Amino acid sequence: MTSDPRRTGALLTIDLAAIAANYRYLAERVAPAECAAVVKADAYGLGADIVAAVLAAAGARTFFVAHLQEGLALRRRLPQARIGIFNGFAADCGEDYVAAALLPVLNHPGEIADWVTLCRQHQKVLPAFLHLDTGMNRLGLTPSELIDLAADPAPFKSIDVQAILSHLACADEGSNPMTAAQAATFRNALARLPRRPASLANSAGIFRGRAYHLDMVRPGIALYGGNPTPEAANPMRHTVRLSSHVIQLRHVDSPQTVGYGATHRFRGKAKIATIPVGYADGYLRALSNRGKVWIAGGPARIVGRVSMDLITVDVSHLADDAAAPGTPVDLIGPQLPVDEVARDAGTVGYEILTGLGPRYARRYVGGDGDPC
Ligand SMILES: Cc1ncc(COP(=O)(O)O)c(C=O)c1O
Structure with missing residues (x-):
């Protein structure tokens, strides 16, 4: 990669002050909830190495990426941050997570069982996030898997479940009733499990109101200047x-x-x-x-x-x-x-x-x- 625009077809200018301002704007909007930062896919193409450090300086303490590889790279940059890996973990990579203090988002019972095994091997209550599916049908425990976990919540003793997450499918469509329905499903699910911090909102979810902020929000696109409220003017700064x-x-x-x-x-x-x-x-x-x-x-x-x-x-x-x-x-x-x-x-x-x-x-x- 060159930074000399005379040698390339175009110059990409990334405004770090605008990214930091976007983070602070969201963090103030959701306080006292925590504002995490989603920096997967190289911080949405803008360069995770540089952008994540700027977000950390702006106050972000929790970061999410999609893949283990992204988490390992981010750990080198941010030794103190809490780093979650959305796509879970493969059992044979468990030691990488432990060595780099990365938190998998546990997306199905098999991953929960494997993380429990790892906790036993290390004789530690290792931290992780837990993901409940409330309608995306992509990742996360299904309703019937939730019932099983609620009936036998033993994994909560072996694992340090730092937060329970779910993900909204249609938050960027202002009038879509699915958003409220997912929030209700999530609240009911949380009530069945041992109490832990909860997180539901992506960028657009933050703008659906306080009820969506819970204990932690997880914006990505809004940090980078995308409009989280497509039906209204963009409240974020272009980056x-x-x-x-x-x-x-x-x-x-x-x-x-x-x-x-x-x-x-x-x-x-x-x-x-x-x-x-x-x-x-x-x-x-x-x-x-x-x-x-x-x-x-x-x-x-x-x-x-x-x-x-x-x-x-x-x-x-x-x-x-x-x-x-x-x-x-x-x-x-x-x-x-x-x-x-x-x-x-x-x-x-x-x-x-x-x-x-x-x-x-x-x-x-x-x-x-x-x-x-
Ligand atoms: C689970 C999860 N949470 C949060 C986000 C951030 O979403 P957004 O970029 O819409 O804020 C994503 C992004 O795809 C995600 O997959």
């Missing part, structure tokens, strides 16, 4: 800017076309600006003929297919010198937030962020020693 520049300006006329597959045909005279970013950088091919960029103070449409290293943009409305080679172009930025790029691509901000590739030059600003 990412992806900027590039024009490398060629081309004048075309009907009946010419542009790009692979000749998917866009010109009806008359037009001007095409070519930008050195493509799907190999993580700029989704789904943005072909649908996305836009920000150039010379306004939007310009992508025409033709996104190719591996290039996109082509219709700048017919601009004077030649306003779109000349070297003209700056934002692909994501203050005028073109991640959620809008995602909407154009028919996806979610999560996919745009986690797809930000290693080919971009990266610059972190707003941290100690800004810019770095």
Whole structure:
């Protein structure tokens, strides 16, 4: 990875001060509940090494990742943090968890039994999280597995269950009744088990009201500037800017076309600006003929297919010198937030962020020693 934007197609600028401000905003909103930080998938593509340290400095004490490998890397960066691994654990990796003091999220009875075995082997009450499924049907104890555990809660004696979690399926859809139904299911489930701290809300869940905060919330996307309330204005600060520049300006006329597959045909005279970013950088091919960029103070449409290293943009409305080679172009930025790029691509901000590739030059600003 280079940080020299002259050697790459685009510069990805990540605003660490905005990430820290987003964390503090959420933490204040949910206090006295704890605000954990979800930093899986390399902190949603923004660089877990740097971002997690910033979040820890902003006050985060508990972090979640998806995989053991991510947890091991995070442990090297944050020796003191509580680190949970959402995807549970494979019994033959148990020693890695113990050695790095990582907490698996126990997602099914087999994992609970294996963690109990590990506790016995180490003669310790090892810490873990417990996950109850309240409707995602992905991970977590099913209702019948919950009944079995409630009937025989012995594992709570062997394991230090630090919190009981569940995960909301539709919290980002303001009026979806499933969110309240999951919360009710979770409350009923908690009442059947030994009392432990409880955690339900992701980013969007935090904005569904105090009843969802319980003892700990687990935001991810909101920390990174995604809108946790898609039905309303985004309360979070943008954290990412992806900027590039024009490398060629081309004048075309009907009946010419542009790009692979000749998917866009010109009806008359037009001007095409070519930008050195493509799907190999993580700029989704789904943005072909649908996305836009920000150039010379306004939007310009992508025409033709996104190719591996290039996109082509219709700048017919601009004077030649306003779109000349070297003209700056934002692909994501203050005028073109991640959620809008995602909407154009028919996806979610999560996919745009986690797809930000290693080919971009990266610059972190707003941290100690800004810019770095
Ligand atoms: C179990 C769990 N909790 C919390 C989160 C964070 O969700 P969000 O990024 O929507 O805040 C995730 C992300 O997928 C998750 O899987």
